[in-house]
Amino acid sequence: xxxxxxxxxxxxxxxxxxxxxxxxxxxxxxxxxxxxxxxxxxxxxxxxxxxxxxxxxxxxxxxxxxxxxxxxxxxxxxxxxxxxxxxxxxxxxxxxxxxxxxxxxxxxxxxxxxxxxxxxxxxxxxxxxxxxxxxxxxxxxxxxxxxxxxxxxxxxxxxxxxxxxxxxxxxxxxxxxxxxxxxxxxxxxxxxxxxxxxxxxxxxxxxxxxx
Numbered sequence: 001x002x003x004x005x006x007x008x009x010x011x012x013x014x015x016x017x018x019x020x021x022x023x024x025x026x027x028x029x030x031x032x033x034x035x036x037x038x039x040x041x042x043x044x045x046x047x048x049x050x051x052x053x054x055x056x057x058x059x060x061x062x063x064x065x066x067x068x069x070x071x072x073x074x075x076x077x078x079x080x081x082x083x084x085x086x087x088x089x090x091x092x093x094x095x096x097x098x099x100x101x102x103x104x105x106x107x108x109x110x111x112x113x114x115x116x117x118x119x120x121x122x123x124x125x126x127x128x129x130x131x132x133x134x135x136x137x138x139x140x141x142x143x144x145x146x147x148x149x150x151x152x153x154x155x156x157x158x159x160x161x162x163x164x165x166x167x168x169x170x171x172x173x174x175x176x177x178x179x180x181x182x183x184x185x186x187x188x189x190x191x192x193x194x195x196x197x198x199x200x201x202x203x204x205x206x207x208x209x210x211x
Contacts, residue, residue: 007201008032008122012164012186013067014053016043016093020196021052023209028198034120036164037067037129039112041090042191046097050108057115066116067129068142068165077109090191118142125201126158130165132183146175146185154181162186162199172197172206 009031014021015038025033039053040046056062073091076083083091098105119128119141126132131144134152145166154161160182167189174184188195188208198207 006031007125008034008063008127010034010036010125010127010162010184010186010199010201012036012188012197012199013038013167013190014043014049014196015039015041015069015090015191016046016049016097017190017196018043018045018048018052019211020190020194020209021049023211024196024198024207025052027207027209028200031200033062034122034127034162034201035062035064036127036162036186037065037116038069038164039064039067040073040094041069041086042093043090044093044097046094047104047108050112054108054111054115063120063122063127064116065120065127065129066112066118066142070112070116071142074109074113077106078113121155121158122201124157124159126154126161128161128163130163132161132163151175151177151183153179160184160201160204162201167192172199172208174204 009028039049057064072086075081076086128141131140131149132152133141162184164187167187168185171188172186186197186199188197190196195210
């Protein structure tokens, strides 16, 4: 009988820190992965991060969720929106990292638009960039914050949610709720702190690399 696959490993906001991503991937070489979004902006190597994430998704080893910074890049590069919001929030560093290769940047943005998921459910775990999604709040999963966005109920059979987006001083940070579910926040502010967090959703054990 084939054993049940282990639950995925969630990886928090990378923001162009390919060095941290590679160090963390080395700890989980054969595990399925779920990325929580924000691959680009602020850090030095957004193109390299996207190449790594794209290869893992296309090989079937990973699922990648959409982050708000990824959406800002898509809006500016693919949809022709005003780029200033993106540029002011780290998009300038992303543009610089492409070294003038607009075709490559456009290709990466189009790939994100086509392949990144708004959120992902796997077994008992829901993965979303910012907060739990809810039909009444169409941006909670991308832009929500723990102090000003409700922690919405989970679908039946799901008991844990995992998020990035909001850097936590005490990260990784789990919070138990009155309904018996648990919400994890695993954004370690990698681009500023040199720390990137993963959460093994089989054991609910966090793992942090530091460079």
